[in-house]
Amino acid sequence: xxxxxxxxxxxxxxxxxxxxxxxxxxxxxxxxxxxxxxxxxxxxxxxxxxxxxxxxxxxxxxxxxxxxxxxxxxxxxxxxxxxxxxxxxxxxxxxxxxxxxxxxxxxxxxxxxxxxxxxxxxxxxxxxxxxxxxxxxxxxxxxxxxxxxxxxxxxxxxxxxxxxxxxxxxxxxxxxxxxxxxxxxxxxxxxxxxxxxxxxxxxxxxxxxxxxxxxxxxxxxxxxxxxxxxx
Numbered sequence: 001x002x003x004x005x006x007x008x009x010x011x012x013x014x015x016x017x018x019x020x021x022x023x024x025x026x027x028x029x030x031x032x033x034x035x036x037x038x039x040x041x042x043x044x045x046x047x048x049x050x051x052x053x054x055x056x057x058x059x060x061x062x063x064x065x066x067x068x069x070x071x072x073x074x075x076x077x078x079x080x081x082x083x084x085x086x087x088x089x090x091x092x093x094x095x096x097x098x099x100x101x102x103x104x105x106x107x108x109x110x111x112x113x114x115x116x117x118x119x120x121x122x123x124x125x126x127x128x129x130x131x132x133x134x135x136x137x138x139x140x141x142x143x144x145x146x147x148x149x150x151x152x153x154x155x156x157x158x159x160x161x162x163x164x165x166x167x168x169x170x171x172x173x174x175x176x177x178x179x180x181x182x183x184x185x186x187x188x189x190x191x192x193x194x195x196x197x198x199x200x201x202x203x204x205x206x207x208x209x210x211x212x213x214x215x216x217x218x219x220x221x222x223x224x225x226x227x228x229x230x231x
Contacts, residue, residue, distance in 0.1 A: 003228050004030070004129035008138035010197070011151030013101075013185050014158035016208060016216070017133035020151075022081050023217050024224065025131040033124055035134030035141070036104075037084040038071055038117045040095035043107040045069040045086060052103050063112045071120070098166060098173050101181050105188035108135070114194055135189055138200035147227045148203035149220060157209045158182050 007024060009017050018034050025032035046052045051062040073082035074090075083092040094100070107113055114136075121141045125132060132141065138148035159179035166173050189197040199205060204223060208216050
């Protein structure tokens with residue numbers, strides 16, 4: 001398939017953005033970029049250096065130390081996707097915890113952090129042939145993306161998915177804590193001043209509350225094929 005497009009997938013937390021993005025990238029032979037992993041890695045960096053705790057948030061100190069956080073993706077052939085590395089250390093497991101989830105929206109709201117990561121994301125996708133998911137991919141990172149998807153589902157559905165995922169990984173969490181986290185992240189993500197989560201005017205909204213992963217993939221793949229046919 002010689003024609004290549006840019007696919008931007010935005011939406012609320014735990015709507016399965018990364019899952020569908022990985023599936024599409026594998027099917028199309030495109031580069032997959034989990035922008036959320038980048039913000040999670042920056043959050044882990046802040047937590048590890050105690051720039052942010054449950055009691056304090058030293059925002060200016062974090063900003064001063066941004067150049068000490070080196071992020072990169074390394075492809076794992078066994079898994080079939082790229083994993084997140086922070087300062088040469090694989091942090092894919094560490095960044096998926098509820099502890100990181102509790103702070104990530106605060107870190108992502110910092111303009112300096114967003115500027116640093118958006119520049120990296122734009123560079124990765126400059127030659128097209130990329131599937132990137134996040135909160136502001138279609139509205140900020142790739143405003144001219146040929147296909148923009150906005151994914152949503154009820155907070156209860158998303159919390160249950162996230163809870164099941166964490167339990168499967170051995171995390172000791174309660175549904176109530178996960179649900180609270182989902183609702184709070186929605187509030188922060190949609191109300192922050194810098195690049196708030198919102199649906200791009202030309203994005204196609206997909207509510208997957210009652211869709212199987214197979215149904216969802218078929219629907220979105222058809223949209224991709226239609227776009228490729230019109231490129």
